[in-house]
Amino acid sequence: MDSDNRNRQIGRRGFLAAAGAGASALAGLTAGTARAATPDPAITEVQDWARSLGDGVAVRPYGNPSSFEKHVVRRDVEWLTASRESSVSFTPLHDLDGIITPSGLCFERHHSGIAEIDPQKHRLMVHGMVERQMVYTMSDLKRFPGRANRVYFLECAANSGMEWRGAQLNGCQFTHGMIHNVMYTGLPLKTLLDHCGVRTAGKWLLAEGGDASLMTRSIPLDKAMRDCMVAWAMNGEALRPEQGYPLRLLVPGWEGNMWIKWLRRIEIGDQPWHQREETSKYTDLLADGRARRFTWIMDAKSVVTTPSPQAPLAGKGPQVLSGLAWSGRGAIKRVDVTFDGGRNWRQARIDGPSLPLSLTRFYAEFDWAGEELLIQSRAIDDTGYVQPTKEELRQVRGVNSIYHNNGIQTWLVRGDGQAENVEIS
Amino acid sequence: MDSDNRNRQIGRRGFLAAAGAGASALAGLTAGTARAATPDPAITEVQDWARSLGDGVAVRPYGNPSSFEKHVVRRDVEWLTASRESSVSFTPLHDLDGIITPSGLCFERHHSGIAEIDPQKHRLMVHGMVERQMVYTMSDLKRFPGRANRVYFLECAANSGMEWRGAQLNGCQFTHGMIHNVMYTGLPLKTLLDHCGVRTAGKWLLAEGGDASLMTRSIPLDKAMRDCMVAWAMNGEALRPEQGYPLRLLVPGWEGNMWIKWLRRIEIGDQPWHQREETSKYTDLLADGRARRFTWIMDAKSVVTTPSPQAPLAGKGPQVLSGLAWSGRGAIKRVDVTFDGGRNWRQARIDGPSLPLSLTRFYAEFDWAGEELLIQSRAIDDTGYVQPTKEELRQVRGVNSIYHNNGIQTWLVRGDGQAENVEIS
Numbered sequence: 045m046d047s048d049n050r051n052r053q054i055g056r057r058g059f060l061a062a063a064g065a066g067a068s069a070l071a072g073l074t075a076g077t078a079r080a081a082t083p084d085p086a087i088t089e090v091q092d093w094a095r096s097l098g099d100g101v102a103v104r105p106y107g108n109p110s111s112f113e114k115h116v117v118r119r120d121v122e123w124l125t126a127s128r129e130s131s132v133s134f135t136p137l138h139d140l141d142g143i144i145t146p147s148g149l150c151f152e153r154h155h156s157g158i159a160e161i162d163p164q165k166h167r168l169m170v171h172g173m174v175e176r177q178m179v180y181t182m183s184d185l186k187r188f189p190g191r192a193n194r195v196y197f198l199e200c201a202a203n204s205g206m207e208w209r210g211a212q213l214n215g216c217q218f219t220h221g222m223i224h225n226v227m228y229t230g231l232p233l234k235t236l237l238d239h240c241g242v243r244t245a246g247k248w249l250l251a252e253g254g255d256a257s258l259m260t261r262s263i264p265l266d267k268a269m270r271d272c273m274v275a276w277a278m279n280g281e282a283l284r285p286e287q288g289y290p291l292r293l294l295v296p297g298w299e300g301n302m303w304i305k306w307l308r309r310i311e312i313g314d315q316p317w318h319q320r321e322e323t324s325k326y327t328d329l330l331a332d333g334r335a336r337r338f339t340w341i342m343d344a345k346s347v348v349t350t351p352s353p354q355a356p357l358a359g360k361g362p363q364v365l366s367g368l369a370w371s372g373r374g375a376i377k378r379v380d381v382t383f384d385g386g387r388n389w390r391q392a393r394i395d396g397p398s399l400p401l402s403l404t405r406f407y408a409e410f411d412w413a414g415e416e417l418l419i420q421s422r423a424i425d426d427t428g429y430v431q432p433t434k435e436e437l438r439q440v441r442g443v444n445s446i447y448h449n450n451g452i453q454t455w456l457v458r459g460d461g462q463a464e465n466v467e468i469s
Numbered sequence: 470m471d472s473d474n475r476n477r478q479i480g481r482r483g484f485l486a487a488a489g490a491g492a493s494a495l496a497g498l499t500a501g502t503a504r505a506a507t508p509d510p511a512i513t514e515v516q517d518w519a520r521s522l523g524d525g526v527a528v529r530p531y532g533n534p535s536s537f538e539k540h541v542v543r544r545d546v547e548w549l550t551a552s553r554e555s556s557v558s559f560t561p562l563h564d565l566d567g568i569i570t571p572s573g574l575c576f577e578r579h580h581s582g583i584a585e586i587d588p589q590k591h592r593l594m595v596h597g598m599v600e601r602q603m604v605y606t607m608s609d610l611k612r613f614p615g616r617a618n619r620v621y622f623l624e625c626a627a628n629s630g631m632e633w634r635g636a637q638l639n640g641c642q643f644t645h646g647m648i649h650n651v652m653y654t655g656l657p658l659k660t661l662l663d664h665c666g667v668r669t670a671g672k673w674l675l676a677e678g679g680d681a682s683l684m685t686r687s688i689p690l691d692k693a694m695r696d697c698m699v700a701w702a703m704n705g706e707a708l709r710p711e712q713g714y715p716l717r718l719l720v721p722g723w724e725g726n727m728w729i730k731w732l733r734r735i736e737i738g739d740q741p742w743h744q745r746e747e748t749s750k751y752t753d754l755l756a757d758g759r760a761r762r763f764t765w766i767m768d769a770k771s772v773v774t775t776p777s778p779q780a781p782l783a784g785k786g787p788q789v790l791s792g793l794a795w796s797g798r799g800a801i802k803r804v805d806v807t808f809d810g811g812r813n814w815r816q817a818r819i820d821g822p823s824l825p826l827s828l829t830r831f832y833a834e835f836d837w838a839g840e841e842l843l844i845q846s847r848a849i850d851d852t853g854y855v856q857p858t859k860e861e862l863r864q865v866r867g868v869n870s871i872y873h874n875n876g877i878q879t880w881l882v883r884g885d886g887q888a889e890n891v892e893i894s
Contacts, residue, residue, distance in 0.1 A: 086590045087592050087604055091679065093731075094683070095681065096681060097554040100582050101711075102543050102544060102545040102577070103583075106541075106573045108709075109706060109710075110715075112587060112714075113707050118526070118530050119527060120526050120527040127525065128526050129523070141705060143618065143705070146704055146706045149531065159523050160536070161535075161537075189787070229567045254516065254518065256522060280570055280574075282538050284534060286526075
């Protein structure tokens with residue numbers, strides 16, 4: 045008998061023995077899992093994938109997920125916008141874990157579709173109130189000292205925006221999926237601004253994208269000098285086209301609309317430009333008709349990703365609640381969770397790198413006997429800010445706006461394990 | 470004039486002005502870049518991608534890189550192995566930045582091709598010297614308390630193995646590309662072993678993969694209890710098929726062959742099993758005919774990824790040297806680089822999260838006047854271990870082995886910017 049066959053037989057004998065022995069011992073762990081008392085063919089039989097050679101190396105020079113993961117995709121909501129070219133797709137948060145968002149699943153928000161830019165032809169111009177106007181090629185940018193790698197979340201100001209008037213969309217992909225978190229590589233914007241020499245009168249910056257919409261936003265110079273970056277890579281490789289390839293602006297902790305994609309132009313001026321995206325859009329209309337403007341910072345927020353409407357409980361017994369928390373003001377210091385709609389709270393366990401202005405992963409283990417649950421999470425950042433309820437937000441801001449809803453989300457879990465987006469008062 | 474047209478005109482006027490003004494001012498930064506004194510059409514003309522709408526959201530529910538990045542792929546070396554089913558493909562390190570390896574570009578090493586496993590049918594059995602034999606479904610594993618997220622490098626013991634007998638393969642993709650670094654999500658192996666109850670006599674563990682090769686490796690129990698994990702996710706999403714979907718073993722800091730993919734069986738015993746992959750393979754044959762065995766730890770190592778043979782210098786002037794360092798014994802404490810083959814060393818700048826048992830990114834800025842360079846890097850970990858030269862390694866280990874070559878790599882950069890894999894004494 046050769047070595048491979050011996051291994052296989054050892055394996056089969058062992059599986060046969062364990063298939064019987066394990067069945068009852070596991071009952072405590074997996075009370076909800078149906079498990080036959082007789083040996084399971086999934087254990088005792090040699091599976092198809094062990095009978096023959098699979099695909100070799102470099103058959104897929106750039107790999108993709110398993111065919112069993114085809115349901116893990118970005119999704120849009122057809123009725124939400126008039127066309128897909130000016131619309132949004134949502135990150136499937138309920139299918140993900142850890143804090144890194146896979147580049148292929150990062151939510152999209154376009155105003156005129158995805159610009160497919162030739163990096164050789166792309167330029168970044170810096171002009172206005174500067175000593176030296178500059179035009180940079182991609183190659184120029186990669187020659188500057190001070191290249192940096194940072195993990196940041198990017199959240200659309202309209203994330204959870206449909207929830208202002210009550211629970212609407214069923215699934216955290218749709219209520220909270222306008223967010224992603226990747227490691228960027230690029231250059232501090234300060235490096236370029238210093239290279240151009242900002243004049244004393246220069247206090248504001250206009251960033252402009254190179255797609256057909258020429259998206260523009262005004263940014264205060266002090267923010268630009270503090271921690272903004274121009275980035276050409278995400279999660280180790282070049283930016284994806286839908287994330288601004290070959291160059292995007294990072295405005296850490298601030299609303300995603302300001303993170304100009306396909307970045308082509310930066311102008312320095314002495315006052316904001318009052319473009320469409322900071323007047324008619326991305327301002328927060330209050331109940332009395334006045335509007336909050338320049339509300340750039342994304343306040344502390346969290347969401348339970350499992351269980352949630354797209355990720356029901358599979359059965360009774362031990363469970364792992366999982367979720368994400370973040371703050372545009374710093375690092376997440378603590379996350380609390382409740383299973384009874386806020387009567388009792390317990391502290392969740394934060395795991396993995398907990399970085400400032402980054403998504404933070406939390407878990408809370410619990411045992412479920414089939415009772416109805418009202419699950420919520422509440423984030424607290426290192427400034428001491430506590431994530432408010434939706435009702436607390438509405439009392440101050442009304443329900444006219446679609447922006448900056450960081451209220452506490454509620455999932456109702458029913459006796460069959462299915463979860464639903466609900467609101468409780 | 471509507472807002473969009475005004476923006477476009479402001480943009481064009483600005484670009485026209487800056488195209489002239491910037492040209493000379495940039496000369497200091499980009500001495501090597503040819504730049505016309507007359508305005509560049511890439512700047513002054515409206516580009517194709519700004520003339521029409523691009524693809525909308527969710528047109529690609531799972532996104533892929535830009536078509537301009539088609540060269541960034543895993544590659545194999547045809548003459549290296551008899552077939553692709555038992556072979557290796559290499560990570561394109563020279564095209565990447567930061568510390569996260571994109572899942573689609575993680576190097577592959579298979580012994581019978583990629584097993585395409587149905588996660589519903591997959592089982593993990595734990596048996597042998599345990600109180601309770603167990604068979605776990607994927608769903609069972611996701612119900613245990615203590616789920617964790619960790620960033621670890623995985624390096625094949627044979628990485629740089631072709632270099633024992635001198636410089637051979639031209640490019641860090643091929644000399645050092647059997648490595649990747651991702652964030653894993655899974656469960657400490659200790660949790661499962663405690664659940665099964667390891668008997669006092671149990672000192673070793675055999676891990677077995679579920680593909681046709683039934684890959685097996687022996688692992689000391691104390692390592693398994695210290696920091697090994699069973700992982701089902703990488704970089705936020707399910708493991709890729711070529712990385713062991715739906716379940717792989719993590720053996721942090723130790724040679725990649727032990728990180729059993731498609732993990733189906735763990736047996737506890739009182740001694741190692743002496744399987745093929747730890748006797749005829751993955752032992753280090755010395756000059757006197759004896760072999761080192763159980764040489765699991767990957768010692769501190771580094772490589773300059775830019776410039777390198779696949780990533781030449783584009784022109785004279787300011788440059789950013791970039792590279793990776795790692796150690797299987799802890800965190801990287803310092804990296805030194807030399808431009809003259811080791812006569813003078815300077816400390817590189819480490820950037821980004823510097824985590825234990827993870828790739829660490831370093832940079833060194835320099836100015837290049839076109840002279841010949843002999844570039845090397847040297848990693849030092851937090852145990853004080855200093856990466857040796859290849860010659861120092863050969864004096865102790867000879868040249869019979871293909872494993873555990875962590876010697877210092879040399880790139881010769883010629884006057885035209887092209888780089889070559891060379892060896893200097």
